[in-house]
Amino acid sequence: QVQLRESGPGLVKPSQTLSLTCTLSGASIRGGYYWSWVRQHPGKGLDWIAYINYSGTTHYNPSLKSRATISADSSKNQFSLSLTSVTAADTAVYYCAFGSGTSAGLAVWGQGTSVSVSS
Amino acid sequence: DIQMTQYPSTLSASVGDRVIITCRASQSIRTYLNWYQHKPGRPPKLLIYSASSLQSGVPSRFSGSGSGTDFTLTISSLQPEDFATYYCQQTYSTLWTFGQGTLVE
Numbered sequence: 690q691v692q693l694r695e696s697g698p699g700l701v702k703p704s705q706t707l708s709l710t711c712t713l714s715g716a717s718i719r720g721g722y723y724w725s726w727v728r729q730h731p732g733k734g735l736d737w738i739a740y741i742n743y744s745g746t747t748h749y750n751p752s753l754k755s756r757a758t759i760s761a762d763s764s765k766n767q768f769s770l771s772l773t774s775v776t777a778a779d780t781a782v783y784y785c786a787f788g789s790g791t792s793a794g795l796a797v798w799g800q801g802t803s804v805s806v807s808s
Numbered sequence: 809d810i811q812m813t814q815y816p817s818t819l820s821a822s823v824g825d826r827v828i829i830t831c832r833a834s835q836s837i838r839t840y841l842n843w844y845q846h847k848p849g850r851p852p853k854l855l856i857y858s859a860s861s862l863q864s865g866v867p868s869r870f871s872g873s874g875s876g877t878d879f880t881l882t883i884s885s886l887q888p889e890d891f892a893t894y895y896c897q898q899t900y901s902t903l904w905t906f907g908q909g910t911l912v913e
Binding site (some may be wrong): 737748 | 809839840842844846850851852853854856857858863893895897898900902903904905906907908909
């Protein structure tokens, strides 16, 4: 059974870099999958942030204006999200998720980690 | 970007009702459309993928249909545990997008 667990700082100061990690169990990051980050601002809907696939190809939500970087570390069986120059608008619950292909949906999600941006 | 619009934004229903949620894409996405259920404090749950395929473990009262630009999620008989927010998502483009959500209350 595939499980995902997000980890992150909880609180980040404005202008700093937010770093989140998603640790996999029950599956290999080297598998033919798609690994993604999604966030939900307080009281709002789901926003797709980025994904990385089995070949290392990455795609990002253009609204993030190149502030986001998604990467995978096969030695640790993890994938990560880095978001630079954060503002209060980045306060959200961040989820990591995976799917077996672009037509398969995101079948497994982490529990989510809440991130607040505040001085 | 492909825009996804859901109708209605809020839906009031009772247990046993047939519920239909609509999702419209700003351009054809073939059948690259997924549906999720989201409850407060919990992660989203995949219900339907590829427009009409039922995810393993999801009750058969959930069904999806459509192709191109117009899609529907149907709950044949609403159960108490189905009160939640529902989102569609397109994965046709390399830039994925979600609809704004439909709250079933």
